[in-house]
Amino acid sequence: MKHSRSEFITIRGLRYHVRHWGNEDAPKLFMVHGWMDVAASFQFVVDCLRRDWHVIAPDWRGFGLTDSNGSDCYWFPDYLGDLDALLAHYSPDEPVNLLGHSMGGNVVCIYAGVRPQRIRKLINLEGFGLPATRPEQAPGRYAQWLDELREVPELRAYPAQAQVAARLQKNNPRLTDERAAFLSSHWAAPNDQGEWAILADPAHKLGNPILYRIDEVLACWQGITAPVLWVEADDTNAWRWMGPKEEARGEIDRRIKFIPNVTTALIHDAGHMLHHDQPEALAALIENFLA
The missing domain is CATH 3.40.50.1820 (Alpha/Beta hydrolase fold, catalytic domain)
Incomplete structure (x- = not known):
């Protein structure tokens, strides 16, 4: 890379x-x-x-x-x-x-x-x-x-990085294991509870009123x-x-x-x-x- x-x-x-x-x-x-x-x-x-x-x-x-x-x-x-x-x-x-x-x-x-x-x-x-x-x-x-x-909106957290990678592959079955592992390391990060949290503000889940x-x-x-x-x-x-x-x-x-x-x-x-x-x-x- x-x-x-x-x-x-x-x-x-x-x-x-x-x-x-x-x-x-x-x-x-x-x-x-x-x-x-x-x-x-x-x-x-x-x-x-x-x-x-x-x-x-x-x-x-x-x-x-x-x-x-x-x-x-x-x-x-x-x-x-x-x-x-x-x-x-x-x-x-x-x-x-x-x-x-x-x-x-x-x-x-x-x-x-x-x-x-x-x-x-x-x-x-x-x-x-x-x-x-x-x-x-x-x-x-x-x-x-x-x-x-x-x-208050929430985004799901995952027990480990492997579960984040698996979630990405569920969304996109073409994603290889290597690429899923790489993306998961940037798409999520460990939180204070030891889980892997998605790096996105949950407020993005709200519909736009406009x-x-x-x-x-x-x-x-x-x-x-x-x-x-x-x-x-x-x-x-x-x-x-x-x-x-x-x-x-x-x-x-x-x-x-x-x-x-x-x-x-x-x-x-x-x-x-x-x-x-x-x-x-x-x-x-x-x-x-x-x-």
Whole structure:
């Protein structure tokens, strides 16, 4: 495995953990992870990159080694604010190469449309977004959120690291024992009770009271000026959030058309965690696109 180092910087009042791979003088490539994940998740694809890159990957607020909000819920626009501050810190004057997976893919696509001048090239790994909503859903969504606030959310702890690794493999049967062991050491850590606790703020489990307004999201996507590589896995199940597969496929294809300069690619024999399942194929796609 390629060596990585950790750095802690202050981003919008939070102590942010940022993982670095490669020579700091090499071209920069920023990677941002998805929900309930950590920056170390990109280790395997970084290992497969052939060129010399300075890969910079943060743990989002409330995940991994980055501070939590300190409040009882999370707001999606904060990810945009954190990303903007992070890029200003590491690349204040130059447009960047930016990659996001899942939730991170959704974040980077919105950001690239809001700050198009900041992006050189953009890579979205399965960042489909959430299902479209209707205004009449708002009262029920607010009520659900208020109900959830009455109970303190919890994340399960595990007796040992091996059980954490097994849980990761249950989520992704393609994950090898070696990779599961590595990921479990970054996804969880021993707590004061001697158990292995997930490194995530339980407040992430609360539903968002603000509806996902797809028309606003797509208006941002239309503002992207950088070339975009849209990558999906052939055995993904991420579409299930949007309903039956055929219906979801149509909606995803409709959304892609809002991106002005987009190239699509499919990774075979991979699920939603395609950077774990086929890192070699993904690394080749990334480097060919960025060349």
